[in-house]
Amino acid sequence: MLPPGFCWSEVGKIEIDPDEHVVAAIRLVFAKFTELGSARQVFLWLRPATSKCPSCCAILFYKLIWKTPAYHSVMQILHNPLYAGAYAFGRRAQRTRIVDGRAGKVSGFDKPREEWNVLLRDNHRGYISWQDYEANQKLLLENAHMKKNCARKSARGGRALLTGLMRCGRCGRIKRVFYGMAKGNAHRYQCRGDDAHVGAGLCIGIGEVRIDRAVAWQILEAVSDRAVEAAIFDSDQVETFKRGSYRCR
Known part of the structure; x- marks a missing residue:
């Protein structure tokens, strides 16, 4: 299954979606990230500016749907090397966790680029260049004030004594x-x-x-x-x- 903005050709190659509406929505995300320099600011800009964004749904079969913009959707577009014309496989790993005395596999953990199983650059036509992709990843990393969900953040100044240290008692998120x-x-x-x-x-x-x-x-x-x-x-x-x-x- 390909992410929004791509489709398979008749000979089994990755191509940019012929739907201009979809292509324009994807290009808008990259253009706004270049302009604003923050994935969150892109998300906040998209909410009042547009009502729907393309998304993939594959319950019984592949289907492109339009849904309300979400922050994780913006991050998926910015992080996916496919949009830079590169085919990648094995970007995420599984870990074993013990829950109630039983071992279970938990997937979705990002691996360092050097540990990816496959990375083929210039594999197909992309929305941005590989140089732009690497620049975006560097900026996203610099913007990531909290790398892990359970890690404490360092203070950023201001009068507040507990900046980055206080968590919500209801949902556990950083206040x-x-x-x-x-x-x-x-x-x-x-x-x-x-x-x-x-x-x-x-x-x-x-x-x-x-x-x-x-x-x-x-x-x-x-x-x-x-x-x-x-x-x-x-x-x-x-x-x-x-x-x-x-x-x-």
Whole structure:
């Protein structure tokens, strides 16, 4: 199954879809990414600008459908080397996980390019050049502030104390920081929820004042003189115990 914007020729070769409507929609994604420099900004631009984007559906048979733009659809177009005229196979791997005492295969994990099974450049006509594709991947990597879903993000400045560290108690996503327009106005931690889909709505938001003060108080208490002295004392006790254990041997 080929992604939107491509089709199989009569001799079994990959060709650009003859449907000009589909081709224009794909080219618009790449043009806007070049202009805006962010996949998310492309997605936000597409939502009010157009009502539908091409997508593939293959339940019983292959079918091209038009659906509301989604963030993951934009990312799939930008990441797929097929749009750069390259045929790739084995870009994702499976991993084994233990769930309830049973081993199960979980697929969908991206592999480094050097570990792909097959990569044939200049295999067919693409929407962008290979040089543009590599430039796009570099920019996407630079824009990826959180590489893994469970990794913590480093702070990016601002008055918020917990930028990139606070997660939503309902859905587990990273909360974002929203600052007030007026100078000195308090900021707010807000979970946008599943905003990759139109109409999903916000999740949970909370003011920063009491949270930041409580965390700051715990930090100051942890680094106070008495706490530091206690930590040094514990470290000395551990070293003494280790030396005593070694002598006993």
